[in-house]
Amino acid sequence: MIKVHGALARITRNFGWLYTSHSFSFGGYFDPGNTEFGPLRVFNDDRVQPLKGFDFHKHEEMEIVTVVLRGELQHEDTLGNKTVTRAGEVQRMTAGTGIEHSETNPSASEEVELLQLWFTPNEEGLTPSYEQAAYDLDSRKNEWVPVVTGRPGESAAGDGDDGVKPARIHQDLTLYLAELEPGQALTFSQKPGRRMYVFVIEGSATADGAYKLSRRDAARITEQERLELHTETGARLMLIDLP
Template identity: 55%
Template structure:
C-alpha cells in the first residue's frame, strides 16, 4: 500500500530566521493521526537564515540525523563535539540519557537547508554520542547509496541505534531502480528534487513523500530526473 503525502499538506511555519515544514507532529503542530511511521518520529525540512539557528537545548532518548542539502550547518554539544557539515555529509546524534546541543548556520551570506530526522532508539539508557560522516556523492548516481545504518558496511555510513537504513539517490531520466525488503517492513520515500514514480503509476513531485507498507518490491522511475531519500524501516 502506498500513501502519498503531498508537499503542500505539510505543516509550515515561518519565524523569520527559520522556515520549516513538518511531515510529522512536532512542536506546536500536533495531529494524533500523524505521530510517527514505524520508529520515524520527526522529519523537518528546515531553512535557516545566515548566522541564525537553534541555540543550546536538551534531548533525551532519541536518534537524531541531520542531512544538509544546501549550505553549512554547525553542530556543538555537551560531549565536546563541534563540526560543520555540508552536502555530502551526515551527522548522527544519539541523545541517550541526555545531551545538550546547538545547530546554527555559520555563514554570513548563505541560507542552510537541511533535513532533521528523529528516530525512536531500539533501547533506552544509551550513552550520548555524536558522529559526522562523509559519503561519496557520485555514488548516488542511479543507485541507492546507504548513508545511515544500524550495521554500517563502510566508514562513510553513520551508525544508528535502530534497525533502519537511510539511502540517498540521484536517479537520472531513463533509469529505474527496484528496492526489495521483507514483507513485514515499511518504506518511507521523500523526493528532495524532481519527479519520482512508484510502481509505474504513483507520481511524486519535489518534497512529496510516500509511506509504503506491504510492498516487498518497490519500483522507482523518473521522467526528468530525481534526487530522493528512501528509508527502510521496521514495523
Template identity: 50%
Template sequence: MFELYKAGDRYTANHGWLKSNFSFSFAEYYDPNNLQFGPMRVLNDDIVQPLRGFGAHPHREMEIVSIVLKGQLKHEDSTGETAITTFGGIQRMSAGTGVVHSEVNPSATEEVNFLQLWFLPEKNGLTPSYERTEFDTNRLKNQLLPVVSKQRGEQTAYIHQDLTIYLSDLDKGKEISLQQEQGRRIFFFVIEGEVTINGEWTLSKRDSARITELPELKIAANADARFMLIDLP
C-alpha cells in the same frame, strides 16, 4: 499500502529566520493521527538564515540525524563535539540519557537547508554520542546509497535502530528496484525532481510516501531526481 503525502499539505512554520515544513507532529503542530511511522518520529525540512540557528537545547532518548542539502550546518554539544557539515556529510546524534546541543548556520551570506530526522532508539538509556560521516556524492548516481544504518559500513553513519537511510540521484529515464521484506516499512521522500513508483504513483519535489506490504518498488525518474528512501521496522 501506499499513502501519498503532498508537499503542500505539510505544516509550515515561518519565523523569519527559520522556515520549517513538518512531515510529522512537531512543536505547535499536533495531529494525533500523524505522530510517527514505525520508529520514525520527525522529518523537518528546515531553512535557516545566515548566522541564525537553534541555540543550546536538551534532548533525551532519541536518535537524531541531520542531512544538509545546501549550505553549512554547525553542530556543538555538551559532550564536547563540534563540526560543520555540508552536502555529502551526515550528522548522527544519540541523545540517550541526555545531551544539550546547538545547530546554527555559520555562514554570513548563505542560508542552509537541511533535513532533520528523529527516530526512537531500540532501547533507552544509551550513552550520548555524536558522529559525523562523509559519503562520496558521485556514488549516488543511479543507485541506492546507504548513508545511515545499523549495519556498520564505510562512509555510513551508525544508528541505534534497525533502519537504513538511502540517498539516490536518479537520471531521467532510469529505473531502480527495491525488494521490500515482509513486515518492513518504507518511507520515501523526493528531494528534487519527479519519480513514478510501480508505474502508478507520481511524486514531485518534497512529496513523500509511507509504504507497507508492497513486495517490490520500481522507482522511475520522470526528470532528474534526488530522493531519500528509509527502510524501517
C-alpha cells in the same frame, strides 16, 4: 500499500530566521493520527538564515539524523564536539540519557537547507554520542547509497571504492540516498512486515508506475516487499527501510 503525502499537506511555518515544514506532529502542531511511521517520529525540512539557528537545548532518548542539502550547519554539544556539516555529509546524534546541543548557520551570506529526522532508539538509556559521515552521490549515480544504518551487514555493503562508511544508528533501519538520472529507474526490496518511507528531495519520480511524486512529496509504504521508482526528468531521492 502506498500512501502519498504531498509537500503542500505539510505544516509549514515561517519564523523569519527559520522556514520549516513538518511531515509529522512537531512543536505546536499535533495531529493524533500523524505522530509516527514505525520508529520515524520527526521529519522536518528546514531553511535557516545566515548567522541564525537553534541555541543550546536538550534531547533525550532519541536518534537524530541531519542531512545537509545546501550550505553549512555548525553543531556544538555538551560532549565537547564542535563541527561543521556540509552538503554531502550527514550527522547522527544519539541523545540517550541526555545531551544539549546547538545548531547554527555559520555563514554570513548564505542560508543552510537541511532535513532533520528523529527516530526512537531500539533501547533506552544509551550513552550520548555524535558522528558525521560523508557520501558522494555523483560517483554512484542510479544506485541506493546507504548513509545511515543500524544493521551490522550494511556497513560493508555501503563501503564504496572511496571507503566511506555510513553513520551508525541505534535502530533496525537504513537510510539511503540516490541520484537518479533522467530516464532511469531503481528498485528496492525488503523483508515482509517492514515499511518504506520515500521522500523526493529534488525532481520527480513515479512509484510502481502509478503514484506520481513531485519535489518534497513523500510516500509511506506498508505491506509491500518491492518498490520501483522511475524518473523522466531526474530525481534526488531518500528511502528509509524501517521496521
